[in-house]
Amino acid sequence: MRRDLLWQTLIGFVGFFAFISVIQAVVNLFRPDPALWPGLLAGALCVSTFLLYRRWKR
Secondary structure (H helix, E strand, O other): OHHHHHHHHHHHHHHHHHHHHHHHHHHHOOOOOOOOOOHHHHHHHHHHHHHHHHHHHO
């Protein structure tokens, strides 16, 4: 039970920042000089959230 709650907390924490970084990456696309790092950060956090979710479900 406690281990399950820890995994859910970690997934929620990383998932929240993944969501925020995706929004930032989309906003960045409409700037006159878009940077590459917001998209890379959003991708890394989304992949991390997915992998954490898969490990939790295993």
